[in-house]
Amino acid sequence: MNLIWLIQQSNIEKKIAEAPDSAYEIGVVIGSYLPFVALAGIAYAIYHYNKKKRGSE
Numbered sequence: 784m785n786l787i788w789l790i791q792q793s794n795i796e797k798k799i800a801e802a803p804d805s806a807y808e809i810g811v812v813i814g815s816y817l818p819f820v821a822l823a824g825i826a827y828a829i830y831h832y833n834k835k836k837r838g839s840e
Contacts, residue, residue, distance in 0.1 A: 795815050802808045 795811060798811045799808050802811065
């Protein structure tokens, strides 16, 4: 898992270094973190749904 993160991190740093302007840099950062935020949101939604289904023990 760390290997994938390291490869992705170097790719992001390369894209930011070659960015034509700051708007592109912001887009790269948002695009790299958005999948993780979405997965965390989905995980929380599943947790919340299951907690309500069980009767919040």
